[in-house]
Amino acid sequence: MTKTPAQPPASDSTRPDRNFDDLAKRFARTIYATPRGELRLMALRQDFADMGITGAGLQLLDIGGGQGQFSLELARQGAQISLCDISEEMLRLAADQFAAEQLPLTVQQCSLQDCAQYFPQQYDVVMNHAVLEWLEDPFAALPLLAERVKSGGWLSLMFYNLHGHQWRQIMNGRTHAPASANPRLRDEGNAPQHPLDPDKIESALQALGFSVQRWRGVRCVHDHMHQKIRDRIGQEKVNLADLEFGLQEPYRRMGRYVHFLAQKNA
Template sequence: MSIHHKPDQSFDSIADKFQRNIYGTTKGRLRHELLMHYLTPFIERSSMRILEAGGGSGEMAEELLKLGHRVHVIDISSDMIELAKKRCARYPGFSCEVNEIQQHDSPEKYDFILCHAVMEWLTDPLSIIPSLISLLGQHGHLSLSFFNKDAHLFGNVLYGNFDYIAKGFNVPNRVRLNPNNAVKPQDVIDCLGELQLNVVHKAGLRCFHDYVRDKTIQQSHYQQLKEMELEYGTQAPFMWLGKYFHLIAQNPAA
């Protein structure tokens, strides 16, 4: 990566706040549980070599370590890596580093690469995909989840945020925990196709949860909402309205 580019978002100094805001809410909990549900059929084989790119505080890594996989977490934020160490250091298969994903080098290829809720924080979201694929072994799987630009527009129309939309979703006093660059799912699907990967799974995450009029329902009827997400999250048109979108693509044999 060029050293002259606008820096990608790091969560140094706000790692604890990030942890509370993401995983201390029904939004974060539901996103995590849905991802685990969709990943499970692909990670049942034990002792895979897994890279979590932008692994943050190690929430997902711990789930994978418990299943007996070897997990290497990389994150640009040293504060996040410290949280991941506290959570995961007791597992023998855990390793980590503070680095940009594009700078990561590995002597052996990975069986599975996860890059969740990272692309939307990058200056050029799609540019990370070739870097990830270069680290993926034959038949290996790449799991991407990202903030859905189409759903972002849809939600802001519902809330009447027309000035925000007219300004291209740019505001002078941006909240640091709001993603910088939402991504269109079709753009990612097209990019994966151009790079010869086969998309084997796609789903919307939080297709209903974020749109309920009465926000107390998110807690009082969490299980019912989750059931709706699982039933319809892989079906059109609902999947395209997920606030986050999830794709799993497979690297074909060389």
């Protein structure tokens, strides 16, 4: 593991963006080591493969990369990975995974807003997965991500989907369909602060010079199917249905998450 040189701290130390030091091990146990986590990885693998993005020779920056699960897969293919996160504990878990496979990794503890201080160059691929929804000003982060992508390069953006969130709330009897997370869950658990409208995200990316080449809903079948039915038909069939319908309208709009692969215009 390589750490980037230390830099002066950011002047704004009051940002309330969520730090997951307290939840890192819980995430590893309750999200990444579950069918939900595996389905997320399956969706990413398929999207990258379909767009012809392979790890060989890529310079990749994973912003808010957490434990680096998908970065690790691309590193196995030959990508050079730089990863930053606000959580020291998440970075430690990522470093342990890369070290176990003797793969190089450059890490830096910093926020998304400050990553350009440590990683000023541009990259073939920038990944930002399940981060925007935890920021107090998600749309302000998009230009910062865009600046790190090379001309012709890719932004892999995954975010918590407003439509999937609201539909889930309605199915649970909350017919007012709240557009934000329960305040208690925001403070105590892993409920994202700001579910995001994918149409608005796409419009913002277009304004920044990107074209969304892949739009996928993730867990558009899994999360809306009763556990008893998932158990009866088996996880493999659930996954196949999710991967299929996650690329189709209108079902992709019901995913718990949305994944965009957006290419920066040359």
